[in-house]
Amino acid sequence: MAWKTLDDMDLDGKVVLTRVDINVPVENGQVTDDTRIRRILPTIHDILAKGGKPVLLAHFGRPKGDRVPEMSLAIVRPALEAALGLPVGFAKDCIGAPAKVAVAGMEAGQVLLLENTRYHAEEPKNDPAFAASLAALGDVYCNDAFSAAHRAHGSTEGIARLLPSCAGRLMQAELSALEAALGQPQRPVVAVVGGAKVSTKLDLLGNLVARVNHLVIGGGMANTFLAAQGLDVGKSLAEHDMADTAREILAKAKDVGCEIVLPRDIVVAREFKANADNMTVPADACPVEAMILDAGPETLAHIQTVIEGARTLIMNGPLGVFEMEPFQTGTFAMLDVIAAQTAAGTLTSVAGGGDTVAAINAAGHGDDFTYISTAGGAFLEWMEGKTLPGVAALEG
Structure with a gap:
């Protein structure tokens, strides 16, 4: 350094x-x-x-x-x-x-x-x-x-x-953690990226696809990718105008050998509220009047397999609407796996971003990651592969 x-x-x-x-x-x-x-x-x-x-x-x-x-x-x-x-x-x-x-x-x-x-x-x-x-x-x-x-x-x-x-x-701790996660990481590396919009994380996805072995996409972003593949996502939050971009990211991932992990099954509801009536269906079977609010158990089982086989994990965003019962299930179950692998000493886990930290704390895992960044924008720009002026000045 x-x-x-x-x-x-x-x-x-x-x-x-x-x-x-x-x-x-x-x-x-x-x-x-x-x-x-x-x-x-x-x-x-x-x-x-x-x-x-x-x-x-x-x-x-x-x-x-x-x-x-x-x-x-x-x-x-x-x-x-x-x-x-x-x-x-x-x-x-x-x-x-x-x-x-x-x-x-x-x-x-x-x-x-x-x-x-x-x-x-x-x-x-x-x-x-x-x-x-x-x-x-x-x-x-x-x-x-x-x-x-x-x-x-x-x-x-x-x-x-x-x-x-x-x-x-x-x-020093932030830079060391991020260097371990993306600079010189132990492989395989898995990145978890969630959030509402693909459009706000284009640079992030483009950078990660070339640098990680598995890219787990959750939240509203996952809906956009499902829709880009021709699946009906009902009334789910999705950016249909980003379909071409999503397909380009999928193609780039295939070219470089990065697995994009998308929902295989989904938890859907007809109302966006806590404890709304819900059901789990295959990712290609979302009812037209319903919305996707969480990842299903089959998806979580695959994500668990991916994480258990990884040596490094970096997380920015939840899998579903973790703020509402019972749609925190997917995010919390994934965090349980990350925490267990980190405690076992087999995984270096780094997380950052406001929603991410909130989800981790809500799940009771605030002390269970290798490092949790509170840096927000700087953390995201580092993940995007951008040069941070305040860091570059120290190196000068």
């Missing part, structure tokens, strides 16, 4: 500008989920242990260059202090006199949080002068925000070109 980690840096007495993602949900001025905060703690603790002074750079919401009070990082500060177990200083700007004075006043063992980087319109523009103003505050740059690494912003890309740079522990 071409990028450095905290282990490669001399931090003693150094001000370490640390880009983190603490863009957490807030209601009534209170943080409602501190997952992202807890994930940056190892990096902060390690910088302190090495004698460094962590100065945190972060965005919060989308203020678009304005000082929007409800998007001040001061709101997040109490939750950060509670998770860290230490007081955290706060500067009312991330550049200029407020930031300089606050950094200059830091002593060993202290942590400082700077105000929302997106209060400056120059941040998303990756303005060189803005990046230089950030860089002037510190001695070393540490990027621990993989979730923002697909953005070429001043605090994610520009600053990395100006200071000795490294990856934080969360960034």
Whole structure:
């Protein structure tokens, strides 16, 4: 790996500008989920242990260059202090006199949080002068925000070109996990891709077909592929205008020897609601007035065989409408198999994406994957084979 980690840096007495993602949900001025905060703690603790002074750079919401009070990082500060177990200083700007004075006043063992980087319109523009103003505050740059690494912003890309740079522990874990899943994976590799629309994941499917041995397609996307093969999918969510594209992906998969795993049997209902009357039928027997809401047992048996024979698995999306009883059955049964194979030490499992993480947690398997990414867009772009500016800058 071409990028450095905290282990490669001399931090003693150094001000370490640390880009983190603490863009957490807030209601009534209170943080409602501190997952992202807890994930940056190892990096902060390690910088302190090495004698460094962590100065945190972060965005919060989308203020678009304005000082929007409800998007001040001061709101997040109490939750950060509670998770860290230490007081955290706060500067009312991330550049200029407020930031300089606050950094200059830091002593060993202290942590400082700077105000929302997106209060400056120059941040998303990756303005060189803005990046230089950030860089002037510190001695070393540490990027621990993989979730923002697909953005070429001043605090994610520009600053990395100006200071000795490294990856934080969360960034290191994300990159290592994704390298294991798609860079140099143990084979066979299976990818599970679900979601509503093929059109939103064209780049993903095109990249994966050439890199994995089995591609399991679920959710509304599977309906589009079934329809493209001439099957009637009734009132199911499907993009019929993507039929040619679906057929092209199927043909490409055949050419490169990648098995596309589509539903062999389906769970259908006439109403889109929890506990709706439902039945299981072959994939080519969907009633015209019904909709497909889950994969059937024959499909799951095949998916289980595929997963049990794999060494690496990467997941982005559920098999069905997991939010509603009883249509979570397929997704949860598949997750049980993934968890069991991971626990047995025979499978490296990596997952990411909002719906995916929600499904995994709902199934009670939040601790049972090798790695679960909370990065969202950056995770998806990495799976698509795209270069992430924030990562490329660390390698430069």
